[in-house]
Amino acid sequence: MITVQGIHVTFGRGTPLEKKALRGVDLTIPEGQFVTVIGSNGAGKSTLLGALAGDVLAERGTIAIDGTDVTRWTTPRRSALVARVFQDPMAGSCANLTIEENMALAAARGRRRGLGLALRSDRRHQFRERIAELGLGLERRLHDRMGLLSGGQRQAVSLLMATLSGSKILLLDEHTAALDPATADFVLDLTRRIVRENRLTTLMVTHSMRQALDYGDRTVMLHEGQVVLDVAGEERAGLDVPHLLALFARQRGGVEISDDSLLID
Numbered sequence: 001m002i003t004v005q006g007i008h009v010t011f012g013r014g015t016p017l018e019k020k021a022l023r024g025v026d027l028t029i030p031e032g033q034f035v036t037v038i039g040s041n042g043a044g045k046s047t048l049l050g051a052l053a054g055d056v057l058a059e060r061g062t063i064a065i066d067g068t069d070v071t072r073w074t075t076p077r078r079s080a081l082v083a084r085v086f087q088d089p090m091a092g093s094c095a096n097l098t099i100e101e102n103m104a105l106a107a108a109r110g111r112r113r114g115l116g117l118a119l120r121s122d123r124r125h126q127f128r129e130r131i132a133e134l135g136l137g138l139e140r141r142l143h144d145r146m147g148l149l150s151g152g153q154r155q156a157v158s159l160l161m162a163t164l165s166g167s168k169i170l171l172l173d174e175h176t177a178a179l180d181p182a183t184a185d186f187v188l189d190l191t192r193r194i195v196r197e198n199r200l201t202t203l204m205v206t207h208s209m210r211q212a213l214d215y216g217d218r219t220v221m222l223h224e225g226q227v228v229l230d231v232a233g234e235e236r237a238g239l240d241v242p243h244l245l246a247l248f249a250r251q252r253g254g255v256e257i258s259d260d261s262l263l264i265d
């Protein structure tokens, strides 16, 4: 369970470039819920994920994970609880380490155990079995450098890595945006499977309205650092893309969507 209460984040405070990126965000996300997060450029989506991961410190408000106040915890301290997959397939894993070493590092995240221990033969066997489940044949490439993989393969391995440390929260920041449509579909279906099997509490930022409605159980829209729409259950099931766009336009004072950053499919 994630509890965000009254979070405010301001960048460049007191400078001419001061930007209030989050302005009093409240969100309670029950364990295992999969939330899609939408909003136009600069709405505060990545900042919200950064605040949850600990990269961005909130100046006001609190963030609790399973009842523990983590507001002042650093990113490394939160890393055993929170896993992230980024838009850039090169981020979040080490290109110069092998697939197996990357998996071992992910498994050791937030723990004091070293890489050696994480690479014990029983763990190696486990890594091979887990990566075989992706159906990409990567179990035969465990000793290849991560940098040799395609973008889609890297995102798939990054998703798998997110499950190895036992963290219960998954943050996905447009993790399919850099992939071709077919590969994006594969990674999204894998995401759905991994989230369900591991009962991960998930926030997925997407610019695609279609993805926002097709994946997950709840959709949250941010606008200028605030939650302006929060739908789940039957209300969400009854929404289609034109509806969502109309709701979005209403939040913007009736201004039509002319923002290229919002994809409708």
Ligand SMILES: Nc1ncnc2c1ncn2[C@@H]1O[C@H](COP(=O)(O)OP(=O)(O)OP(=O)(O)O)[C@@H](O)[C@H]1O
Binding pocket: 011, 012, 019, 020, 021, 039, 040, 041, 042, 043, 044, 045, 046, 047, 048, 261
């Ligand atoms: N490190 C930073 N320093 C200064 N300003 C920042 C920083 N990070 C984000 N911002 C600003 O805060 C606002 C929110 O940014 P954020 O990246 O959270 O938006 P977003 O909704 O993820 O947008 P996009 O869809 O374009 O990625 C933007 O105006 C952005 O320019």
